[in-house]
Amino acid sequence: MSDFSRFDQRGYRVVSVREGYRDWVSTYEETVEDLMDLALLERISTVDWAAATRVADLGCGTGRTGAWLAGQGASALHGVDLTVEMMELARLRGVYERLDERDVRETGLDGGAYPLVVCCLVDEHLPEVDSLYREAGRLLLTGGRFVLVGYHPFFSMARGMPTHFDHPDGEPVAIDTHVHLPGEHVAAGLAAGLSLIEMHEGRIDDSWIECKPKWEAMREWPISFCQVWRKD
Numbered sequence: 001m002s003d004f005s006r007f008d009q010r011g012y013r014v015v016s017v018r019e020g021y022r023d024w025v026s027t028y029e030e031t032v033e034d035l036m037d038l039a040l041l042e043r044i045s046t047v048d049w050a051a052a053t054r055v056a057d058l059g060c061g062t063g064r065t066g067a068w069l070a071g072q073g074a075s076a077l078h079g080v081d082l083t084v085e086m087m088e089l090a091r092l093r094g095v096y097e098r099l100d101e102r103d104v105r106e107t108g109l110d111g112g113a114y115p116l117v118v119c120c121l122v123d124e125h126l127p128e129v130d131s132l133y134r135e136a137g138r139l140l141l142t143g144g145r146f147v148l149v150g151y152h153p154f155f156s157m158a159r160g161m162p163t164h165f166d167h168p169d170g171e172p173v174a175i176d177t178h179v180h181l182p183g184e185h186v187a188a189g190l191a192a193g194l195s196l197i198e199m200h201e202g203r204i205d206d207s208w209i210e211c212k213p214k215w216e217a218m219r220e221w222p223i224s225f226c227q228v229w230r231k232d
Contacts, residue, residue: 004177009160012174017125020175021061021083024165028062028086031165035207037120037149038068040226046198047145047228049074052116056080056139058104058132059122063090070095074116080107105131111138120149124156124163129180130188133229137192140231146194148229152201152222153179159218182225189229198228 021028050073057066060079069077077095080102081087087099102108104122117136123129136146151163162177189196202224204215 004156004162004179007157007160007179008162008174010162010164010172010174012162012164012172014162014174014176016176018082020163020165020173022085023167023173024175025062025083025085025089026168027165029064029089032064032121033208033211034064035202035211036151036224037226038064039207040149040200040202040224041065041068041120041147043200044147044198044226044228046230047116047147049116054078054114054116056107056109056114056117057096058107058117058119058136060090060096060099061086061121063087063093063095065118065120066090066095067093069118078109078114080104080109105135107135107139109139112141114139115141115144117144117146118149119147121151123148123150123180123185124153124177125175126180127178128188129185130191133185133188133192133194136229137194137231140194142231144231146189146229146231147226148185149224149226150180152225153181155221155223158221185227189227193231194229195232196227197230199225201225 052074054076057079060081078098079096080100162174164174167173201222204218204221
């Protein structure tokens with residue numbers, strides 16, 4: 001893990017995860033692009049989404065991922081998140097069987113009970129990822145899949161840009177951010193008894209440039225990634 005302050009080029013006021021997402025909730029849905037995470041989920045070939053009859057959605061937020069999963073045929077979605085205000089929006093989607101205010105590293109969900117565990121755009125807020133992988137491994141049944149989607153560490157380091165949003169009063173605010181290199185993820189996954197079976201990286205392409213024309217100079221930079229792990 002690297003201290004993000006070494007890379008920070010913005011100097012925004014930094015707030016905790018709970019405080020940040022509480023204050024971001026009103027504009028979150030219109031800020032986060034599907035290209036960042038959902039587009040990567042669509043590229044995965046080693047997960048049978050419709051066969052997932054029980055799913056743990058770690059850091060479910062407003063339920064964007066849950067709605068996508070339900071659209072693919074996944075059922076019995078159980079979401080956990082630190083921010084009640086975000087989960088209230090998730091509840092309104094009507095796709096979750098259960099929603100709990102818990103830390104993704106200690107969910108309180110049944111162990112060995114899930115064929116699919118998903119965690120999207122969360123790992124950059126954790127000081128270390130070992131406990132996340134251990135919890136995912138605990139939740140999975142044998143042969144189950146852990147799908148992780150994250151903000152690419154190379155992008156955050158090169159751009160010096162933490163996860164941030166515009167506070168309702170107009171101030172740009174950063175949410176506590178950490179950098180986890182690919183090797184850290186691999187070590188944590190292997191230590192948790194998981195095997196990496198698929199990985200993709202999202203790059204700045206035409207679709208991104210259409211959304212953010214000023215990013216033309218960063219074309220082909222990696223911006224997000226996804227990994228699929230299997231519990232053997």
